[in-house]
Amino acid sequence: MKLGEYDKTVLVIGGGPTAWEMSRSLAQDGIPVMVAAPDDAERADMPSGVEWILGAQVTDVIGQVGDFAVWLKAGGKRFERRAGAIILALDANRQPGVLPAGAAFGERIRAMTEAEDVLFGRQGHPSLRRVIVLDRLDGLSTAASHERLLRFAVRVQEECNATVYVLTSQVKVASIGLEILYGRLRDGGGLVVKPDAVQVETGDDAVRIRFRDTVLDEDVVLEADMLVAAEDEAPSPELERLAGVLRIERDKQGFLQADNVLRRPCLTNRRGVLSVGSSAAPSTQWDTEQGVTAATAEIRELYRWIEEEDHPDTILYNRDFCAFCLTCFRVCPHGAIHFTDRPNFLPLACQRCGLCAAACPGEALELVGYEKETFFKTLSSLKPLDVEGSKRIVAIACTKSAGRVLNAAPADAEIRKGLAWVEVQCAGTIRTTSLLRLLARPGLVDGVLVLACHNGNCRSRTGTVVAKNLVESIKLLLRAIGADPGRIGYISTAANDEVELARQITAFRDGLR
Ligand code: SF4
Ligand code: SF4
Structure with missing residues (x-):
């Protein structure tokens, strides 16, 4: 694609502080921005030079980075816009945590969002002497929810001149800025305690909380004007719908990358679709700032890549x-595949994993550079070195993990003893015929290994599972025809795990008859 042939506008989806911060960062970098804000509330402080489409819902997206066609619904109309990239910047959904037995939300016990409205809303600060801020006590609070709790506590202290008690089961400082917030809280006379056996009593004029202080090992009673319960951070409900529209993956919690280190801090499985802040994972303010900076840099790099490199x-x-x-x-x-009357392969979106070619039942597809016949020739030419007393093994290795380990190991390393290997873009692309051809060389090859990435660490997500299932099915086949299923093995590894990979290859070799 040549310079000037694509629309550089970035579509930011979200209407809250994260979308605001993201659009400001892009606009400052001279990148055109269009924001699709799900709510229709006008904001006075919208960054200039940014087009805001209020009350907008993204209903359909096709295309690839540099050339997305996006259908939006807003103001009762459906219309199409073009975008070079898309960033999900929806803020988290906040849900009140579980209260201790006997407590119920009301005037004296409030969830944090509601308490913020009451304490810092248009009405001004009500007169308060003491406030208890109660974290969730099951130890499952995140750094993000903890940061919010501390910011709230410090704000109550500083703006309402109230004494604040924070009750938490763990003091988290695992994120930048939390220690400073603890310091501000302590300097302002705030108290942080680790309670056990918490009981709450609500009276007309105060709320009373009894607990065992686990540090001092004594029973304590605190009385306050208000008890404020921390909230859990859940993904925006809109995220689930958008993930379907954009064909992007969500993790077990429903965020876009909380449990995927490979995509941190802002990538998704789809090139040119990014996520920041609480769309990506539960996020502290620092996490969000880092995500925004990384996403801005990623957009710049993507556009450079589109303009300066070839995309055959x-x-x-x-x-x-x-x-x-x-x-x-x-x-x-x-x-990376758009289906019309046939599959169309989008070169800017394709990440060359080869899974489509491996899964195609008609063998109608080939990954360029890994064409079937060429690959078979490479396999046929693989000859493990004869090392005295060692079995000969041929491995097909994922280039992103085992391939790196094997290439980095010295020629005389134990891991390479009697081993020849060929690399593939993803172990999920290995075909049954490739493995059978290798197994059919008993004079030259004693054992065949498939070396893949660990499950959950596979850049193509399912490649590891596909490869493992393939090896299992070939073992069944060998067993059914009376051959030795131990001649084929599957090992998952990581690029930095030479010791464990060597141990497992040795164990496989020792098990060969
Ligand atoms: S090679 Fe992978 S990314 Fe490319 S079209 Fe096929 S399955 Fe999609
Ligand atoms: S036959 Fe192969 S190329 Fe054709 S649609 Fe099925 S998987 Fe895709």
Whole structure:
């Protein structure tokens, strides 16, 4: 794609502080920004040069980085806009935590969002002498929820001149800025305690809380004008719908990358679709700032990559063999296939994992650089060195993990003894025929290994599982025909795990007959 042929506008989805911060950062960098804000409230402080579409819902997206066609619904109309990249910047949904037995929300016991309205809203600060801030006591609070709790406590202290007691089961300083907040709280006379056996009594004029102080090991009673319960941070409900529209993955909690270190701090499985703040994971203010900075840099780098590098086709498609079954569309982990009357492979979106080619039942697809016949020739030419007393093993290794370990190991390292290997973009692309061809060389090859990334660490998400299942199915096949299933093995590894990989390869070698 040549310079000037694409729309550089970044679509930011969200209407709260994170979207505001994201659009400001992009605009400052000279990148055109359009914000689709789900609510229709005008904000006085919108960054200038940014187009805000209020009350907007993104209903459909097709295309690839540099060329997304986005359909929006706003003001009762449905219309199409173009965008070069998309950033999800929806703020978290806050849910009140579970109160101790006997306590119920009311005038004296409030969830934090409600307490913020009461204490810092338009009415001004009510007169308060003491406030208890109660964290969730099951030890599951996050650094993000803890930061919010501390900011709230410090604000109550400083703006309402009230004494604040923070009751928490753990003091988290695992994020930048938390220690400073603790310091401010303590300097202002605030108290942090680790309670056990908490009981709450609500009276007309005060709320009373009894607990065992686990540090002092004594029973304590505190009385306050208000008890404020911390809130859990959940993904915005809109995120689930948008993940479906954009074909991006969510983690177990429903965020876009809380449990995926490979995508931190702002990537998703789809190139050109980013996420920041509480769309990505429960986030402290610092996390959000880091995400915004990283996303701005990522957009700049993506646009440089589009403009300065070549983007040839990545997939060879043979229509004669295509059954139009949609399998490739379904397995592509990167949203790189657009289906019309045939699958269309988007070169800027494709991450060359090869899963589509491996899954295609008609063998209508080939990953450029890993064409079937060329790959078979490479496999046939693999000859493990004869090392006296050692079995000969051929491995097909994922280039992102085992391939790196093997290439970095010295030629005489134990891990390379009697081993020849070929690398693939993803172990999930290995075909049954490749493994059977290797196993059919008993004079030359004693054992065959598939070396993949650890589950959960696979850049193509499902590649590891596909590879493991393939090895299991071949073991079954070997068993069924009376051959030795121990001749084939599967090992998952990481790029920095030479010791464990060497141990497992040695164990496999020692088990060969
Ligand atoms: S998986 Fe293969 S056969 Fe099915 S639609 Fe895709 S290219 Fe065609
Ligand atoms: S190679 Fe991977 S990313 Fe590219 S189209 Fe096929 S499945 Fe999608």
